[in-house]
Amino acid sequence: MNMDLPGPDGELKCVNAGYFLFYIPVPNFCSIRYGISLLLLLCNVIIMSQRVCMSLTMIAMVNSTEPHGLSNTSTKEPQDNIKNPVYNWSTEIQGIMLSSIFYGLLISQIPAGYLSGIYSLKKMVGSALFLSSLFTLLIPLAAEFGEALVIICRVIQGLFQGIALTTQQVVWIKWAPPLEQVRLTSLSLSGLLLGPCVVLLITGFICDSLGWPMVFYIFGACGCALSLLWFVLFYEDPKDHPCISKSEKEYIMSALAQQVSSSAPSLPIKAMLKSPPLWVISLCNFAFFWANSFLSLYTPMFINSKFHLNVKENGLLSSLPHLFAWIFAILAGHMADVFLSRNILSLLTIRKLFTLLGLLLPALFSLCLLYLSSSFHSTMIFLILANATGSFCMGGILINVLDIAPRYYGFLKGFTNVIGLTGGLVSSTVTGVILSQDQDSPWLKIFFMMVANNVISLIFYLIFAKAEIQDWAKQTQNTYL
Known part of the structure; x- marks a missing residue:
């Protein structure tokens, strides 16, 4: 089917999208849809900053010379306790604190994905971001009352972050033209990679000059402000946005008219559970989130165990892998859309290629980190590459659900995220346990587990992955649970 679609920049070119052929304009990066992607990028930066900041503040919060202390008492002088209190939390408790946020993330994924097709995305994302920020502000106070209250705050944080992360991806059902889906999605989701870079870059300076509690106050306040900005700037449908140009509106709506409708009377649960492509996506999500x-x-x-640096230097070095991961994520999204729009590779080949790069390369560089890093520079290079190359998954498994079942994207994204976040929960918890029990070679075991997960998941994906709409996800499907 050939057709001409109006574009915001007026420049058209012919594109074969696999199951239909149409003309599409060169993307206008000053358009409203790219503005929404940048707004979501900022939201994800804040969400990840709130999640990850404790991994560095923990070095300042805990008396590292007594990792198995029994009390919640401070070990500094009284005048320093007000600014930078230190607690005797064991390595195992630290691992539980860091991983506890995943319990909340797990609980909220599937309900959020289902409700995203019923309730306002504007209210769900904005409210979830605000409440996550509110509980971030409460963590320093919770720490004064003991580790249990910190864990509770982290679980509640995770609950609201899960709602924000799942529902925001449904935005692209109405806002992303088919051949820009990966580019727009990867740009917004790259905030999840930029967030750790930002927080690790500045957290060390904040801890050193203002005290670690200010880290939570700053990122919590930024999240509250950004949630208000979201309520003002975001509109759920292009036709309702007061600032969108007529040409962009027509372009988006005309492009999306070629897709299968995302509305569905009910969920074909049995067919979903019997779908190998869905399960291999979920399995690879488990491996990706684990790593x-x-x-x-x-x-x-890891950097502290290798080089014994102060918190400021540690933060600067720890931010580098996340900075490169963010750059790779944007490149992956752009490359995937270019391959598709220019008909260089089939959609299935693109998904398999980027998943291969995103799971295999981190495994290879992790092995290099263990066996070939004999100096400071080689260690940092391999650590950066192991982290950054995982971003290729942005053009693979992290968007693949939209290929096989666009009508059920919100629900299935929640489902695959649950399995993925289970990997993140197990990973962070097991890592904390291994670090507390193995004094000889804990990092060797931890990295080997990550490598094994990536390789096994990749093999199954290359065999069973699909990129076309499945029979149970087509509009003519009538068999429902």
Whole structure:
């Protein structure tokens, strides 16, 4: 089917999208849809900053010379306790604190994905971001009352972050033209990679000059302000946005008219559970989140164990892998859309290629980190590459659900995120346990587990992955649970 679509920049070119052929304009990066992607990028930066900041502040919060202390008492002088209190929390308790946010993330994923098709995305994302920020502000106070209250705050934080992360991705069902889906999605989701870079870059300076409690106050206040900005700037449908140009509105709505409708009378649960492509996406999500969570939360501890730096220097070095991961994520999204729009590779080949790069390269560079890093510079290079190359998954498994079932994207994204976040939860918890029990070679075991997960998941994905709409997700499907 050939058709001409109006574009905001007026420049058209012919594109074969696999199952239909149409003309599409060169993207206008000053358009409203790219503005929304940048706004979501900022939201994700704040969400990840709130999640990851404790991985570096923990070095300042805890008396590292007594990792198995029994009390919640401070060990500094009284005048310093007001600014920078220190607690006797064991390594195992620290691991539980860092991983506890995943319990909340797990609980909220599937309900958020389902409700995103019923309730206002504007209210769900904005409210969830505000409440996550509110509980971030409460963490320094919670720490004064004991580790249990900190864990509760982190779980509640995770609950609201899960709502924000799942529902925001449904935005692109109405805002992303088919051949810009990966580019727009990867740009917004790259905030999840830029967030750790930002927080690790400045947290050390904040801890050193203002005290670690100010880290939570600053990122909590930024989140509250950004949630208000979201309520003002975001509109759920292009036709309702007061600032969108007529040409961009027509372009988006005309492009999306070619897709299968995202509305559905009910969920074909049985068919979903019997779908191999959905399960291999979920399995790879497990491996991706396992690696990403471990590298996000424990990079400062790994660097501290290797080089014994102060918190400021540690923060600067820990931010580098996340900076490159963010750059790679944007490149991956752009490359995937270019391959598709120019008909260089089929959609399935693109998904498999980027998943291969995103799971295999981190495994290879992790092995290099263990066996070939004999100096400071080689260690940092391999650590950066192991972290950054995982971002290729942005053009693979992290968008693949939209290929196979666009009608159920919100629900299935929540489902695959649950399995993925289970990997993140297990990873961070197991890492904390191994670090507390193995004094000889804990990092060797931790990295080997990550490598095994990536390789096994990749093999299954290359065999069973699909990129076309599945029969149970088509509009003519009538068999429902």
